[in-house]
Amino acid sequence: MKLFDVYPLNDITIEKALGAKVWDNNGQEYLDLYGGHAVISIGHTNPYYVKRIEDQLHKVGFYSNSIKIPLQVELAEKLGKVSGKEDYQLFLCNSGAEANENALKLASFYNGRKKIVAFSKSFHGRTSLAVATTDNPAIVAPVNATQNVSFLPFNDMQALEDHFKKEGEEISAVIIEGIQGVGGINVASNEFLQAIRRLCDQYNAVFIADSVQCGYGRSGKFYSQDFAGVNADVYSMAKGMGNGFPVAGISIAPKLHPKYGMLGTTFGGNHLACAAALAVLEVIEQDNLIQNAENIGNYLITELKKLPKIKEVRGRGLMIGIALPEELKDVKKNLLFKHKIFTGEAKPYVIRLLPTLNIGMKEADQFLTALKAELQ
Numbered sequence: 001m002k003l004f005d006v007y008p009l010n011d012i013t014i015e016k017a018l019g020a021k022v023w024d025n026n027g028q029e030y031l032d033l034y035g036g037h038a039v040i041s042i043g044h045t046n047p048y049y050v051k052r053i054e055d056q057l058h059k060v061g062f063y064s065n066s067i068k069i070p071l072q073v074e075l076a077e078k079l080g081k082v083s084g085k086e087d088y089q090l091f092l093c094n095s096g097a098e099a100n101e102n103a104l105k106l107a108s109f110y111n112g113r114k115k116i117v118a119f120s121k122s123f124h125g126r127t128s129l130a131v132a133t134t135d136n137p138a139i140v141a142p143v144n145a146t147q148n149v150s151f152l153p154f155n156d157m158q159a160l161e162d163h164f165k166k167e168g169e170e171i172s173a174v175i176i177e178g179i180q181g182v183g184g185i186n187v188a189s190n191e192f193l194q195a196i197r198r199l200c201d202q203y204n205a206v207f208i209a210d211s212v213q214c215g216y217g218r219s220g221k222f223y224s225q226d227f228a229g230v231n232a233d234v235y236s237m238a239k240g241m242g243n244g245f246p247v248a249g250i251s252i253a254p255k256l257h258p259k260y261g262m263l264g265t266t267f268g269g270n271h272l273a274c275a276a277a278l279a280v281l282e283v284i285e286q287d288n289l290i291q292n293a294e295n296i297g298n299y300l301i302t303e304l305k306k307l308p309k310i311k312e313v314r315g316r317g318l319m320i321g322i323a324l325p326e327e328l329k330d331v332k333k334n335l336l337f338k339h340k341i342f343t344g345e346a347k348p349y350v351i352r353l354l355p356t357l358n359i360g361m362k363e364a365d366q367f368l369t370a371l372k373a374e375l376q
């Protein structure tokens with residue numbers, strides 16, 4: 001059997017990883033500012049994290065959601081505390097798409113409606129409703145297509161107001177990334193997020209903050225939507241939550257009430273996943289990583305804005321987009337193969353920085369030096 005060939009691959013095999021460093025099978029060291037697509041939040045093979053998962057594995061790795069799992073309760077309490085949403089409720093699942101599926105389904109159960117508002121350049125995942133709310137027709141299969149989703153221009157207050165005036169009574173949910181990731185690091189303005197909150201309240205629609213990529217402290221706040229000073233009704237999270245262990249969840253406002261059987265999953269919230277997620281939150285808290293994301297992010301953004309040829313620097317904390325002109329389209333490839341630095345990308349010609357939240361000035365300067373060389 002061979003692999004189903006859906007990923008264009010770099011010809012690199014990683015065999016070892018530690019912190020923000022990875023090594024290939026020839027012993028070549030790389031600086032990882034991509035974090036395996038924003039997943040590595042507390043550093044590769046973080047020793048505390050490895051030990052917590054290992055210890056758990058020796059006790060019990062998995063049992064289904066038909067029994068009490070105190071680790072889930074511990075995780076909910078910790079997440080409530082670290083995220084500053086202690087009165088919210090946690091439902092655990094396995095991936096970002098699944099988190100958004102559950103968020104959208106829950107919204108529809110809540111208000112009995114079908115229509116969803118999403119935004120241009122959004123990415124919410126590849127399954128059923130998640131892909132239907134993703135603004136990329138190339139990955140929407142005919143069976144996923146639905147008339148229930150409207151795509152409005154991102155950060156356009158007037159279009160949002162007009163749409164609610166027309167269809168407000170039918171809208172179940174508004175789903176938005178506080179900082180669009182796949183779309184190229186576009187920051188939702190505070191005014192726009194505040195308008196979503198106001199209109200959702202006015203029309204009894206559910207505000208879903210997709211925090212799968214921009215959440216978990218990456219922006220310098222636990223949820224990037226927190227910058228706007230308003231609460232969403234549901235936050236979806238995944239990537240940074242398990243530092244590579246597949247775990248995801250939705251944090252749900254008290255006004256949304258659970259019912260037996262309403263949501264469910266086999267693997268979600270298993271013992272190992274909870275141990276991984278707890279280790280991540282403990283390290284984020286102990287090492288003050290949200291503050292570090294803000295500090296190093298501010299430094300990088302300030303320095304990047306001084307560089308020539310760059311069209312635009314966007315983002316917050318350690319979620320940074322560097323928009324380049326077309327003639328510099330090889331910079332990302334050169335950073336990887338010449339300078340041995342992994343970065344992410346978005347179309348067209350945007351370099352995305354999504355490193356572990358504990359990088360320091362040394363790593364930031366290593367990147368800036370390499371990028372300066374490429375811009376010359």
Ligand SMILES: Cc1ncc(COP(=O)(O)O)c(C=O)c1O
Pocket residue numbers: 095096097098100123124125126177181182210211212213214238239
């Ligand atoms: C904002 C956002 N939402 C949802 C997803 C989907 O997550 P997953 O790939 O874990 O299903 C992603 C993945 O890149 C994402 O960036």
